[in-house]
Amino acid sequence: MNSLLIRRHQSRNTLLLLALIAAVAVGLVFWNLDFIKSLYLRKQLTAAGMIIDGGITLIFLIGLFRTIVSLFFYLKEETALNRFVLNLDDEKAEDLLTGIYRRSLISLRYLTMVKLHESKTPINQGALASTLVAAESIRASLVRYINNILILTGVLGTIVSLSIALLGASDMMENTVNVSGMAMVIHGMSTAMSTTFTAILCYLFLGYFYMKLNDVQTNLISGIEQVTATHLIPRFQVHTESVLHEFSGLLRSLQGLVRQMEIAQEGIANLDKRLLQAQDDQTSQVLRLDESIGSIKQILRDGFRLSGNP
Structure with a gap:
């Protein structure tokens, strides 16, 4: 009023x-x-x-x-x-x-x-x-x-x-x-x-x-x-000026969203690398474990003078 x-x-x-x-x-x-x-x-x-x-x-x-x-x-x-x-x-x-x-x-x-x-x-x-x-x-x-x-x-x-x-x-x-x-x-x-x-x-x-x-x-x-x-x-x-102003605000919001998506994508890429590295490490550990089990079996055979294929 x-x-x-x-x-x-x-x-x-x-x-x-x-x-x-x-x-x-x-x-x-x-x-x-x-x-x-x-x-x-x-x-x-x-x-x-x-x-x-x-x-x-x-x-x-x-x-x-x-x-x-x-x-x-x-x-x-x-x-x-x-x-x-x-x-x-x-x-x-x-x-x-x-x-x-x-x-x-x-x-x-x-x-x-x-x-x-x-x-x-x-x-x-x-x-x-x-x-x-x-x-x-x-x-x-x-x-x-x-x-x-x-x-x-x-x-x-x-x-x-x-x-x-x-x-x-x-x-x-x-x-x-x-x-x-x-x-x-x-x-x-x-x-x-x-x-x-x-x-x-x-x-x-x-x-x-x-x-x-x-x-x-x-x-x-x-x-x-x-x-x-x-x-x-x-x-x-609805005036043209207000539409342009709202559109500019929308573009700024979209730019922020795109930046967040890029950061998320970079994080996912790093996560893939870590997963591959973890998989390689897991494979190496399994191979070493097999070798260790084979060595233990051989030692047991030799110790108990057992014969047969491993």
């Missing part, structure tokens, strides 16, 4: 940070509720400001909801990855996917490598990594799009508000005593400020957590690729 150069609970920490900042934001809203009401709700001559601000807020909430869903997804993926690494470290684990749901990214990577290994297909980690990055980039595409257009919605609100202000200025020019024209100008400028303010705040909030979402995604993919490179590739793929 310590060999992984990743943050094991980054998605959980990001969710806690999001909840904390959201709570602070809600507290600030209630603290300045009168100011917010006067800025967005009171003395509105047209509904343009509320419509634009409501649209910006709705787009922001959609992006934020999608960000939270993605963070919870990566929280489950990080849990699965941590469990998989624990199973790798556990020598008693019979199945590496014990306690891991089968649709997790690390589970799919493991099953893919098992299938490639069984079909005798070379494993290309670069291709697997590119496929994973492409698939996960789609998950954050909606958040990325909303993050890109949020600031533009503020610009749109500013343009619409300035158009309202210009209409009021036009009425003032046509009738110098037209009070409604001045009110429309003030309303347009106020709406421009409120829409720009709303868009900037939403953009800053969502943009920060979109960046954190990318960090969580990168952290998870990095962990999966580290596990693949350090644990799964050696398990399923």
Whole structure:
């Protein structure tokens, strides 16, 4: 587990940070509720400001909801990855996917490598990594799009508000005593400020957590690729370098075995020589023994004055 150069609970920490900042934001809203009401709700001559601000807020909430869903997804993926690494470290684990749901990214990577290994297909980690990055980039595409257009919605609100202000200025020019024209100008400028303010705040909030979402995604993919490179590739793929290294070790073992056989053969050859020498010595001793027995027989005959052939 310590060999992984990743943050094991980054998605959980990001969710806690999001909840904390959201709570602070809600507290600030209630603290300045009168100011917010006067800025967005009171003395509105047209509904343009509320419509634009409501649209910006709705787009922001959609992006934020999608960000939270993605963070919870990566929280489950990080849990699965941590469990998989624990199973790798556990020598008693019979199945590496014990306690891991089968649709997790690390589970799919493991099953893919098992299938490639069984079909005798070379494993290309670069291709697997590119496929994973492409698939996960789609998950954050909606958040990325909303993050890109949020600031533009503020610009749109500013343009619409300035158009309202210009209409009021036009009425003032046509009738110098037209009070409604001045009110429309003030309303347009106020709406421009409120829409720009709303868009900037939403953009800053969502943009920060979109960046954190990318960090969580990168952290998870990095962990999966580290596990693949350090644990799964050696398990399923035989590299040329490892084959040559093992073959060199086998040659060294064979050389040692041949040397031992040569020594044994030399020992057997020496033993043959000793056996031949012992056989010659035995033959000589038998001949000498026959001669000695013949001499004894002759002495006995001579001593007892016996006759006959020996």
